[in-house]
Amino acid sequence: MKRKLWALALMCVLALPLVACSGGTDAQKPAEDQSEQQQPVEQQATEREITDMAGRTVTIPTEVNSVYCAVPTGEAMVATLSPDKIIGWVNEPSAAAMEYLPENLASMPVIGGWMGQQVTANMEDIITLDPDIIIYVGTDGTLGNDDVPDQIQKETGIPVVCASSALERTPEVYRTLGDWIGEADRGEELATYYEIKFAEALEKIDAIPESERPTVYYAENSDGLATDPTGSSHTEVLDYCKVKNVADVEMKSGQGRTEVSIEQVIAWNPELILCHSGFVLADDIMNNPQWADIQAVKDGEVYTTPAVPFNWFDRPPNVMRLLGIEWFATVCYPDIDIDINQEVKDFYKLFYKVDLTDAQLEKLMNQNQLSFE
Structure with missing residues (x-):
């Protein structure tokens, strides 16, 4: 019996090194795994610094999902770039306009904005909506000297980025905004189209x-008796069309x-009158006796700017x-090689993702038939 107990004890002693070695190896594994888990993980940045088109350095989120445009000019661009990110008008x-815009934009709240000297924005509403960024658009001549963007940013605590409203910089703005709001591919698509078509149109106009x-x-x-001269940001389309703006x-x-008098307009005696549809329509002037002696009225050369979903001029x-x-x-050069019907259809297809019917096309071209209420 003693011999059996001694043998059993000996077997246990001999087995101890094996168990110790085996246990030691297993004990090391969790330590190694724990060491691997403790390796630092690189955190993805949630913010980045950009330089906006006013030369301001602004810190914005790396991921932008919501946008408020402080001026209507910005809305028109974001509506074609990424309409789902607009959170207020x-x-x-x-x-x-809503006939050509995504349905979600019809339910967006109206919170006002900055329009020249007119300010209708409600700061509390902007703060409540809490957009990721605010887009402020202005002319190249004023952006660098405008303190409004900094004021908005200070009062709301929301990053404000500035972009240019200059027509010739539109492709650049598409690329820039596309980068800022995470829509680089779409921005490049629209910018490229704009560059090509803009250059083609100017080449044909220059040949006149x-x-x-x-x-x-x-x-x-409302009475047609106000205007802007050549070189104004409000007459860029006229200037690019190389017409002779009579407004001195x-x-x-x-x-x-x-503001001008009817006597001044009669003295200028323009061959063509273009009516801004937000103020006055061609029919208003054609049917007004005080304009009857002007050459454009006599010849029926009075037109209204198309304005849907945003004004085509200003x-x-x-x-x-x-x-x-x-x-x-x-309108100015009837023989110019531009198929305007096809150009309009192509533009709405790409920028608004709308396939225009012939009836819609006709309505867009005849602004006297539209209601802007």
Whole structure:
């Protein structure tokens, strides 16, 4: 019996090194695993610094899912770039405009904005909506000296980025905004199209002889008796179409518009009158006896700017100005090689993802039939 117990004890002693070795190996594994788990994991940045088009350094989120545009010009661009990211309007879009815009934009709250000297924005509403960034658009001549973006940013605590409203910089703005809000591919697509079509239109306009360029009066205000001169940010489309703007008036900044008398317009005697549809329609002038002796009225050369979903010319100056140039070029130069119907269809297909019917196309071209309420 003692021998059996001694043998059993010996077996246990001999087995101890094996168990110790085996246990030691297993004990080391969790330590190694724990060491691996403790290796530092690189955190993805949630913010980045950008330099906006006013030269300001702004820290913005790396992922932007919501945008508020402080001026209508920005809305028109973001509506074609990434409409699902717009969370509020400066002004309520018209029923006519909503026919061509995504349905979700119809339910967005109206919170006002900054329009020249007119400010209608509600700061509390902006803070409540809490967009990832605020987009502020202005002219190249004023952006660098405008303290409004910094004021908005200070009062809301939300990053404000500035972009240019200059027509020729539209492709650059598409690429820049596309990068800022995470829509680089879409921004590049729209920018490339804009560059090509803009260059083509200007090349065809430049080929028109000087002798064929009409004199034009740009009618604004409800009575048509206000206008802007050549070189104004409000007459860029006219300038690119190389017409002769008859308005010999003061250049005003901001909202522009210099009031004139009917006697001045009669003295200028333009060959063509272009009415800004936000103020006055062609029919208003054609049916007004005090305009009857002006050459444009006698010849029936009075037109209204198309304005849906955003004005093709101005107020706000926006991406639709490419179509404004193409359309007005066909008005001023009937023989120019621009198929305006096809250009409009192509533009709406790409920028608004809308396949225009012939009825819609006709309605877009005849603004006297539209309601802008």
